[in-house]
Amino acid sequence: MKIRAAVVEEQGAPFTIEELELGELRPDEVLVEVAASGICHTDLICRDQWLSVPLPAVRGHEGAGVFSAVGSAVTTIAPGDRVAMSYDACGRCEPCSRGLRAYCVSFWEHNFASTRPADGSSVLSRNGMPMHAHFFAQSSFATHAVGRESTVVKVPDEVPLEIAAPFGCGIQTGAGSVLNVFRPQAGSSIAVFGAGAVGLAAVLAARVAGCTEIVAVDVRANRLELARELGATSVVDASAHDPVRAVRKLTGGGATFSLEASGSPDALRAAVDCLGNTGVCGVVGAPAVGTEVSLDVNTILVGGRVVRGIIEGESIPAHFLPRLFSFWQDGRFPVERMMTFYDFDQIDQAAHDAESGAVIKPVLRMS
Ligand SMILES: NC(=O)c1ccc[n+]([C@@H]2O[C@H](COP(=O)([O-])OP(=O)(O)OC[C@H]3O[C@@H](n4cnc5c(N)ncnc54)[C@H](O)[C@@H]3O)[C@@H](O)[C@H]2O)c1
Ligand SMILES: [Zn+2]
Numbered sequence: 001m002k003i004r005a006a007v008v009e010e011q012g013a014p015f016t017i018e019e020l021e022l023g024e025l026r027p028d029e030v031l032v033e034v035a036a037s038g039i040c041h042t043d044l045i046c047r048d049q050w051l052s053v054p055l056p057a058v059r060g061h062e063g064a065g066v067f068s069a070v071g072s073a074v075t076t077i078a079p080g081d082r083v084a085m086s087y088d089a090c091g092r093c094e095p096c097s098r099g100l101r102a103y104c105v106s107f108w109e110h111n112f113a114s115t116r117p118a119d120g121s122s123v124l125s126r127n128g129m130p131m132h133a134h135f136f137a138q139s140s141f142a143t144h145a146v147g148r149e150s151t152v153v154k155v156p157d158e159v160p161l162e163i164a165a166p167f168g169c170g171i172q173t174g175a176g177s178v179l180n181v182f183r184p185q186a187g188s189s190i191a192v193f194g195a196g197a198v199g200l201a202a203v204l205a206a207r208v209a210g211c212t213e214i215v216a217v218d219v220r221a222n223r224l225e226l227a228r229e230l231g232a233t234s235v236v237d238a239s240a241h242d243p244v245r246a247v248r249k250l251t252g253g254g255a256t257f258s259l260e261a262s263g264s265p266d267a268l269r270a271a272v273d274c275l276g277n278t279g280v281c282g283v284v285g286a287p288a289v290g291t292e293v294s295l296d297v298n299t300i301l302v303g304g305r306v307v308r309g310i311i312e313g314e315s316i317p318a319h320f321l322p323r324l325f326s327f328w329q330d331g332r333f334p335v336e337r338m339m340t341f342y343d344f345d346q347i348d349q350a351a352h353d354a355e356s357g358a359v360i361k362p363v364l365r366m367s
């Protein structure tokens, strides 16, 4: 069948919407009519080749929609079901078998390689030539996306699909870093560096978890204002104040947790230095491959501090997304406050507005 999809031809090129051919589904695959897709920073750094993923390709990995067809081996879902799509993993390697799918040893093949992990083929083609797709088991910048039974999660009827879409990456990354990895005791303190979609989701989750000092750090006043409205108890403008001193003061000597969600090496250094003894810094922001940061070894050593990477909030989407949807239904996760909606044809404008900082989480409406 023919579909419409946004293709990136080469490094830094704009998204161009084209007609592509979608081939036969495999037995374990599902066809989703995409209602909406968030744009994540990772889509843009792949377009720009900070990560050298194959091109030309269809990206997009925060899709939600409705099943229009399922492969012959799919048993748990049926056409007509409303779903959000999320990342893929092999399900068999050592981390996967311990429930740590986000650290699958074949994460690249399943999410970035942009072909089917089993045989390197693609469901999409252009003029008879294969087109890279299957990005995070979806390539959701399209009217239709092919996922797998294990990568889709049902969305409750009360949750609009255009709000559900970014839960599959940005929202679960910030929220899961707090709720799945840090698991703060009520009364803990946390500093979140970067008040984009990921950082703001972490602020919301810190509130749900009962953190009592939640400090948001950013360099943009409007984002700090929203962070405060979403539950940050204090905000620090890192362009005007030393964030380390400010966070240490606000948290009575140093934060229990910090999350680096900006991708800035300076922010990572500050996120480590603002911790109290035995504090934990989670790293989710993704700078270009090869970016280095220096740390004072004694900061880590003497206070027993921890610095660790976190992928996708260590979420198992089948379990975690329903919890987040219930927080949304309770009014505790008003993530639509950070979203701006665009028609699919405006994808380049949406990407530009995200990069300029004019909007926080652009969400494309496909129909
Ligand atoms: N680890 C993962 O699994 C994962 C998943 C999704 C996104 N990411 C990454 O997380 C990061 C955040 O994503 P996002 O969508 O929220 O991006 P975003 O660009 O919307 O947010 C980043 C924020 O950081 C702020 N910032 C820039 N420099 C800063 C500094 N020195 N100090 C404090 N704040 C600063 C920006 O003003 C912006 O508000 C990106 O690097 C993205 O690629 C990682
Ligand atoms: Zn695996």
Ligand SMILES: [Zn+2]
Binding pocket: 040, 041, 042, 043, 061, 169, 170
């Ligand atoms: Zn993402």
